[in-house]
Amino acid sequence: MENLKPETRAGVLVEALPYLQEYNGKIVVVKYGGNAMINEDLKQAVIRDIVLLNLVGVKVVLVHGGGPEIGELLKKTGKESKFIKGLRYTDKETMEAVQMVLCGKLNKNLVTLLKNAGGKGVGISGMDGGLFEAVKLNDPDGTEYGYVGDIVKTNPQIVLDMLEKGYIPVVTCVAAGIDDTCNYNINADTAAEKLAIALKAKKLIMLTDVRGLLRDPSDESTLIKRLKVSEVPSLVREGIIKGGMIPKVNCCVECVRQGVERANIQDGRVPHSILIELLTNEGVGTMFS
Ligand SMILES: Nc1ncnc2c1ncn2[C@@H]1O[C@H](COP(=O)(O)OP(=O)(O)O)[C@@H](O)[C@H]1O
Numbered sequence: 001m002e003n004l005k006p007e008t009r010a011g012v013l014v015e016a017l018p019y020l021q022e023y024n025g026k027i028v029v030v031k032y033g034g035n036a037m038i039n040e041d042l043k044q045a046v047i048r049d050i051v052l053l054n055l056v057g058v059k060v061v062l063v064h065g066g067g068p069e070i071g072e073l074l075k076k077t078g079k080e081s082k083f084i085k086g087l088r089y090t091d092k093e094t095m096e097a098v099q100m101v102l103c104g105k106l107n108k109n110l111v112t113l114l115k116n117a118g119g120k121g122v123g124i125s126g127m128d129g130g131l132f133e134a135v136k137l138n139d140p141d142g143t144e145y146g147y148v149g150d151i152v153k154t155n156p157q158i159v160l161d162m163l164e165k166g167y168i169p170v171v172t173c174v175a176a177g178i179d180d181t182c183n184y185n186i187n188a189d190t191a192a193e194k195l196a197i198a199l200k201a202k203k204l205i206m207l208t209d210v211r212g213l214l215r216d217p218s219d220e221s222t223l224i225k226r227l228k229v230s231e232v233p234s235l236v237r238e239g240i241i242k243g244g245m246i247p248k249v250n251c252c253v254e255c256v257r258q259g260v261e262r263a264n265i266q267d268g269r270v271p272h273s274i275l276i277e278l279l280t281n282e283g284v285g286t287m288f289s
């Protein structure tokens with residue numbers, strides 16, 4: 001924008017207005033995954049989109065993960081990451097690393113970037129204000145995940161209060177145990193899903209490191225642009241939706257079933273992908289409806 005003439009800049013905003021009106025006063029939850037936080041320039045582009053949307057009256061909530069960075073910290077301490085069905089096996093030491101990276105480092109880093117871009121971010125985790133209440137994840141097949149939690153209740157008032165006052169909530173995925181004194185590690189996609197549903201969000205945007213759901217995961221030209229929730233089970237059976245895509249797709253499906261108008265999986269590596277999705281008819285990524 002800086003390189004544009006003032007009249008061109010104004011023109012861009014006027015063109016965008018009809019699209020923005022649809023989202024005025026509405027809640028949009030953006031899930032920002034660690035794999036999409038590729039470099040500082042891209043992070044800044046994401047943050048600037050969020051600040052711009054906040055300025056024009058869209059209530060944006062940023063939910064973030066940081067899996068790769070947790071892995072790096074564990075590695076430095078001589079510990080290898082272990083994932084079972086897409087979830088990190090979390091012992092006591094791992095839980096400490098999770099909290100250090102998510103609550104201590106990345107959450108505050110995103111709040112700082114928001115501040116530098118002219119926004120007012122407030123960083124919290126699921127423990128703050130009783131946002132997420134969790135119990136130890138109990139897999140029916142008996143798999144042990146350690147301190148991985150299952151969110152059983154979401155109390156979104158703290159986030160609604162922040163939105164009401166014009167702040168941009170930055171939420172990370174650690175939750176307090178409902179029945180004991182320990183905290184739990186939650187997959188960030190799941191945290192975003194639960195929050196989007198509890199907030200009755202208009203839209204959930206999942207930023208990841210691929211264009212969206214691909215018919216052939218090795219070929220980015222095979223993007224599935226629109227998907228009906230009813231089409232998902234057959235894609236899982238065919239093995240098209242697999243690995244990290246399974247929880248992501250399940251979260252989108254659940255959101256749409258529970259009243260979120262639209263859920264999108266899209267490329268966090270593309271600058272301003274959030275704005276392109278909200279402000280154009282074409283959109284980007286895979287849209288669940
Ligand atoms: N059909 C598919 N289309 C796109 N990606 C897929 C598909 N099946 C599996 N994947 C994998 O899912 C990954 C995204 O999930 P994940 O790594 O958990 O993302 P994030 O860290 O953003 O939460 C992609 O990088 C890709 O390797």
Ligand SMILES: CC(=O)N[C@@H](CCC(=O)OP(=O)(O)O)C(=O)O
Nearest residue numbers: 033034065066067087088187188
């Ligand atoms: C239980 C579980 O797996 N928790 C995740 C939380 C972070 C996360 O989900 O980060 P991304 O969004 O970058 O993947 C983990 O420890 O990696």
